[in-house]
Structures are given as structure tokens and as C-alpha cells.
Amino acid sequence: MDHFLYRDDILHGEDVPVPGIAASVGTPFYLYSEATFRRHFRLFDEALAGMDHLVCYAVKANSNQAILKLLGDMGAGMDVVSGGEYARVRAAGVPGERIVFSGVGKTREEMRAALAGGVRQFNVESEPELEELNGLAVSMGLRAPVAIRVNPDVDARTHAKISTGKAENKFGIPISRARGVYARAGTMAGIDITGIDVHIGSQITDLGPFRRAYLKVGDLARQLRADGHDIRRLDLGGGLGIPYARGNEAPPLPTEYGAMIRETVGDLGCEVVIEPGRLIAGNAGILVARVIRVKEGEGRKFLIVDAGMNDLVRPAMYEAHHDIVPVAQPVPGEKQEPFDVVGPVCETGDTFARERFLPPLQAGDLLAFRSAGAYGAVMASEYNARPLIPEVLVSGDQFAVIRARPSYDEMVNRDRIPEWL
Numbered sequence: 076m077d078h079f080l081y082r083d084d085i086l087h088g089e090d091v092p093v094p095g096i097a098a099s100v101g102t103p104f105y106l107y108s109e110a111t112f113r114r115h116f117r118l119f120d121e122a123l124a125g126m127d128h129l130v131c132y133a134v135k136a137n138s139n140q141a142i143l144k145l146l147g148d149m150g151a152g153m154d155v156v157s158g159g160e161y162a163r164v165r166a167a168g169v170p171g172e173r174i175v176f177s178g179v180g181k182t183r184e185e186m187r188a189a190l191a192g193g194v195r196q197f198n199v200e201s202e203p204e205l206e207e208l209n210g211l212a213v214s215m216g217l218r219a220p221v222a223i224r225v226n227p228d229v230d231a232r233t234h235a236k237i238s239t240g241k242a243e244n245k246f247g248i249p250i251s252r253a254r255g256v257y258a259r260a261g262t263m264a265g266i267d268i269t270g271i272d273v274h275i276g277s278q279i280t281d282l283g284p285f286r287r288a289y290l291k292v293g294d295l296a297r298q299l300r301a302d303g304h305d306i307r308r309l310d311l312g313g314g315l316g317i318p319y320a321r322g323n324e325a326p327p328l329p330t331e332y333g334a335m336i337r338e339t340v341g342d343l344g345c346e347v348v349i350e351p352g353r354l355i356a357g358n359a360g361i362l363v364a365r366v367i368r369v370k371e372g373e374g375r376k377f378l379i380v381d382a383g384m385n386d387l388v389r390p391a392m393y394e395a396h397h398d399i400v401p402v403a404q405p406v407p408g409e410k411q412e413p414f415d416v417v418g419p420v421c422e423t424g425d426t427f428a429r430e431r432f433l434p435p436l437q438a439g440d441l442l443a444f445r446s447a448g449a450y451g452a453v454m455a456s457e458y459n460a461r462p463l464i465p466e467v468l469v470s471g472d473q474f475a476v477i478r479a480r481p482s483y484d485e486m487v488n489r490d491r492i493p494e495w496l
């Protein structure tokens with residue numbers, strides 16, 4: 076459930092009509108609902124109630140400072156994958172002890188900054204990373220809290236580009252080699268082993284792959300304890316999918332996911348960390364665009380909109396589906412026709428949908444791309460010199476721009492022309 080609903084035949088973000096925001100900030104723009112973010116975080120928090128747990132929002136899904144502050148103030152932990160995300164989270168007021176640092180390519184500088192600033196744990200993805208972190212921590216007179224990310228070799232049955240838990244993926248240490256790596260880590264003066272980490276992919280729509288991975292993690296935890304390690308925390312990653320297309324079968328709910336966690340690893344008495352991103356942010360945001368014009372093609376009609384693949388890359392990059400709805404509610408029974416919905420960018424890949432059935436639309440009409448709150452604004456670029464589009468947060472009957480659209484001057488003046496030219 077989200078808070079983007081028609082009221083008096085006009086799409087609203089919570090209590091605010093979308094056309095009013097469009098008139099105020101211009102199109103295209105991202106619009107987020109505070110109530111939806113809050114609701115989604117609570118769903119996960121409640122799904123793990125009764126277990127020692129921390130829900131660490133995966134910052135890469137949407138890293139706007141306002142979003143980080145609103146979740147951080149609710150007590151959320153944060154899962155970061157770069158020094159930049161670490162800096163964003165700290166700037167939003169989240170303390171180091173609520174930050175887990177993931178990622179396959181942490182640099183020395185990133186690890187140093189997190190050690191100095193405080194961190195709940197590093198999720199370490201390779202032996203060389205472990206050695207480097209150990210050396211760094213020793214040189215700083217610290218012990219780095221560490222979970223080893225294991226690769227459980229399960230098929231998450233999701234898009235190949237966002238599957239991370241198969242043996243051929245670049246992530247983690249093969250679970251078969253984990254005991255040896257823990258044994259080595261146990262001898263390191265700068266490493267404090269806290270537990271085990273796993274993350275098998277994103278937009279996973281059934282519990283089977285999670286269950287298989289978590290059972291393997293549970294077995295490993297028992298083995299490692301028998302080997303003498305103090306395994307007290309399990310970081311089970313993120314990845315629970317969301318319904319992108321209305322009417323399709325809905326993915327499992329956070330409550331069902333939580334129950335499965337209890338079943339698979341609940342008996343170990345470990346603190347459980349989860350790292351949901353998409354499910355918290357995805358349906359908490361829409362992308363609002365305006366129709367530039369309708370173009371009759373060869374046997375098809377193109378709806379050319381003012382948002383492009385640089386603003387929302389998911390369809391071009393992952394063949395992702397986004398529901399597209401007119402901001403003015405269609406009259407029931409109105410005849411719909413198939414449109415190819417495309418952006419202005421000079422690539423055929425700049426296509427949001429093919430043969431999408433929509434009511435008659437004309438230049439100037441507003442459209443909303445649903446489920447755009449995660450992996451939308453954060454993946455945007457200024458390709459074709461199209462300035463990054465604004466992000467707007469609505470809360471009840473108020474809204475605020477939480478990232479402004481740069482002017483052409485601001486965009487142009489980021490470049491520097493060397494003296495010799």
C-alpha cells in the first residue's frame with residue numbers, strides 16, 4: 076500500500092494534488108511520500124519484533140538526506156556501500172554504531188574513515204580485504220568489527236544483473252571456504268568477528284531462495300561456534316521484492332519474510348540484521364513527467380514525455396516494468412490505446428514501455444511512473460545535458476523540495492576549462 080491515490084479524479088501524494096506540485100517545481104520530478112517510507116520501515120521492524128534485531132536501510136536505494144534523516148530518526152540502522160554513503164548517513168545524524176559497511180570494493184580510505192568515525196560492522200567480502208582491514212585497524216590501535224559475507228551459491232531467480240548469491244557472482248567468499256577464512260580472521264589482532272553476512276540479490280519475489288540461503292548460514296553459524304568463534308550476529312541482507320505491476324501476484328510480505336527468518340535461524344539466539352532497500356523506498360516514490368507531444372509512427376503511436384532514461388534508467392538497464400498512470404484519473408470505460416512511452420534522449424534504449432494501454436493523452440498532460448522511489452533518483456545522470464531532476468517530499472498536506480533542480484548555469488559551471496585553452 077502507498078499514499079499515491081486518486082482523490083476527486085486527481086492523483087495525490089498524501090493530501091497534496093500532484094498538479095499543484097508540478098506547477099510549483101516544474102516537470103519532471105520525483106515525489107516521495109513520508110507516510111509510506113515510515114510505514115514500510117515499521118513493517119520490517121515489526122516483522123522481527125521479539126528478536127534482537129536492527130533494520131538497516133540499504134542507502135543505495137535512495138540516499139537523499141531527508142529520507143536518511145526521517146528513517147534514522149525512527150531508529151533505523153543503515154547499510155552503506157561507499158564512503159560517500161557513509162558520509163551522507165553521518166551527515167543525517169545516524170551514529171556509527173548503527174551503520175554496517177558492505178561492498179565488494181571498499182578502498183583503504185573508505186575503511187579508514189569508517190573505523191575512525193565508528194561503524195557497527197564491516198561486511199568483508201574477500202581475504203585480501205580482511206588482511207588490509209586488519210592491518211589498518213592495528214595501525215589505528217583499534218579492532219574492526221567484522222562479519223564475513225558468504226556466497227551461499229543459491230539462485231535468487233531474479234534479473235541476472237541484480238543476482239549476487241551464485242558461485243559465479245563477484246560477491247562474498249564461497250561458503251565452502253568460510254571456516255578457513257574465519258580461522259584466519261580469528262588470529263588477527265585487528266579483527267573482532269561478530270557474525271556472518273549474506274545477501275543474495277534484489278527484487279526477489281519468493282521466499283525459497285532466502286530460505287535456502289539462511290538455512291546454510293544457520294548451519295555455518297553452528298559449525299563456527301563449534302570451532303570456537305563468538306557468532307552473535309547474522310546479517311541476512313536485503314532483496315525482498317515489490318509488486319511493480321498492479322494485478323500481478325504480489326511478492327511475500329515482510330511479516331512472512333520475518334516468520335521465515337524466525338524459522339530458519341531464530342533458534343540461534345543471534346541478533347538479526349536485515350538490509351531492505353527497495354521495499355522501503357520503491358513504492359514510496361513516483362516519477363512525475365509531462366507529455367511533450369504525441370507522435371504518429373509507422374503503425375504505432377509514441378508518447379514523448381519530458382523524463383528520460385537519464386532520470387529513470389531501470390527500464391533501459393533491467394528491462395524493468397513501471398506502471399504508468401495519468402495524473403488526471405481516466406473516465407471509467409474510456410477507450411484505451413497502445414502507446415510506446417519514450418523519453419527525449421537520443422537512444423532507442425530511452426523507452427519506458429512498449430504498447431502500453433493508456434487513455435487518450437495529449438501534449439501537456441501529466442503522467443506518473445509508479446514504484447520509482449528506489450533506484451530512481453540515485454541512478455540518474457545528466458546525460459544529454461539534462462540537469463538532475465528535483466526530489467520532492469510530501470507529508471500530509473505539506474510538501475518540500477528535498478533536492479533542487481540545478482540551473483543550466485550551475486550544471487555548466489561544474490566543468491573547468493584549463494588555462495591553456
Ligand SMILES: *Cc1c(COP(=O)(O)O)cnc(C)c1O
Nearest residue numbers: 133177277313314350351352353
Ligand atoms: C543492494 C543491497 C541491498 C538492498 O537490496 P534491496 O533489493 O534494495 O532490498 C542490501 N544489502 C546489500 C549488500 C546490497 O548490495
